[in-house]
Amino acid sequence: MVNLGILASGRGTNLQAIIDAISSGRLNAIINVVVSDNPDAYALERAKKHGIKTEVVTKNDFPEKEGFDGRVVRILKENHVGLVCLAGFMRILSPHFIRAFPQRIINIHPALLPAFPGLSVQKKALDYGVRFSGCTVHFVDEGVDTGPIIIQAVVPVMDKDTPETLSKRILNEEHRIYPQAIQFFAENRVEIKDRKVMIKDSPKVEGVLENPPVKIFK
Ligand code: GRF
Numbered sequence: 066m067v068n069l070g071i072l073a074s075g076r077g078t079n080l081q082a083i084i085d086a087i088s089s090g091r092l093n094a095i096i097n098v099v100v101s102d103n104p105d106a107y108a109l110e111r112a113k114k115h116g117i118k119t120e121v122v123t124k125n126d127f128p129e130k131e132g133f134d135g136r137v138v139r140i141l142k143e144n145h146v147g148l149v150c151l152a153g154f155m156r157i158l159s160p161h162f163i164r165a166f167p168q169r170i171i172n173i174h175p176a177l178l179p180a181f182p183g184l185s186v187q188k189k190a191l192d193y194g195v196r197f198s199g200c201t202v203h204f205v206d207e208g209v210d211t212g213p214i215i216i217q218a219v220v221p222v223m224d225k226d227t228p229e230t231l232s233k234r235i236l237n238e239e240h241r242i243y244p245q246a247i248q249f250f251a252e253n254r255v256e257i258k259d260r261k262v263m264i265k266d267s268p269k270v271e272g273v274l275e276n277p278p279v280k281i282f283k
Contacts, residue, residue: 066093066094066095066251067093067094067095067147067148067247067250067251068094068095068097068144068145068146068147068148069083069094069095069096069097069146069147069148069149069150069247070096070097070098070099070100070140070141070144070146070148070149070150071083071096071098071099071100071108071112071149071150071152072099072100072101072137072149072150072151072152072154073099073100073101073106073108073109073151073152073153073154074101074102074103074106074108074153074154074155074156075103075106075107075108075153075155076106076107076108076153077106077107077108077109077110077111077112077152077153078236078239078240079152079153079173079239079240079243080099080108080111080112080152081111081240082239082240082241082243082244083096083150083152083243083244083247084096084111084112084115084117085244086244086247086248088115091244091248092244092247092248092251093248093251093252094148094247094248094251096112096115096117097118097144097145097146098117098118098119098120098140098141098144098146099112099117099118099119099120100119100120100121100122100137100140100141101119101120101121101122102121102122102123102124102133102154102155102156103121103123103155104121104123108152108153109121118144120140122136122137122140130159131159131161133156134158134159134161134162135161137162138161138162138165138166141165141166142165146166147169148169148170148171148247148250149166149169149170149171149205150170150171150172150173150243150247151170151171151172151173151205152173152243153173154172157209158170158205160207163205163206163207168204168257170204170205171202171203171204171205171215171246171247171250172202172203172204172205172210172212173200173201173202173239173242173243174186174200174201174202174203174210175187175198175200175232175235175236175239176189176190176198176199176200176201176235177197177198177199177200177201177217177219178201178203178210178211178214178217179210179211180195181193181198182209182210182211183209183210185228187228187231187232187235188228190222190231191222191226191227191228191231195222196221196222197219197220197221197222198219198220198222198231198235199217199218199219199220199235199238200217200218200235200238200239200242201214201216201217202214202215202216202217202242202243202246203215204257204262213257213260213261213262214262215246215249215255215262215264216242216245216246216249217242218238218239218241218242219238220234220235220237220238221234249264253265254266254267
């Protein structure tokens, strides 16, 4: 069991995937709080619909990064959060924030890192002409999308893809691998060695475009 704090700025489909995975018993976790920097984020509505506590911290309230991050860290600590999940949170975390949750902050990114870190990455992948893209769940460190990789899933890029169609295909995989990565935490199976993540007792599955092999969320 793991106590989650989810940080989201927007529509919150990844939050929804986590909520659904918990409701259906596939994910052994509790969402203790959802925090947003955007009072209009639909993610907040999703949380409320499921009776999950929400908090809003805006940059108007805390114009300085340190003050903002300090407030969010306090909220997460007060709510006994054991794992912080960024789910479309549009702010870079300060080193102070990251050190407050060592190896306990993860993110979902809509590209196959280390290719295409940052923003608008589905368009960047299309413009570059890659044949495959996908998504990555990774630890958050002090760089931008540079932390150790936990799971990736791959999707093909089609000739007629637009950023929207590619985003949708990637998003389907995001909704599968993010809850799965969290479940690995819930089962205490995630270990970092140097910058490599090891998943203890990972099942052996041949020929899948996922790493590590994923059985639970097929
Ligand atoms: C996702 O594409 C995620 O990979 C990125 O931000 C987007 C959030 O979407 N970090 P949603 O708010 O979860 O629907």
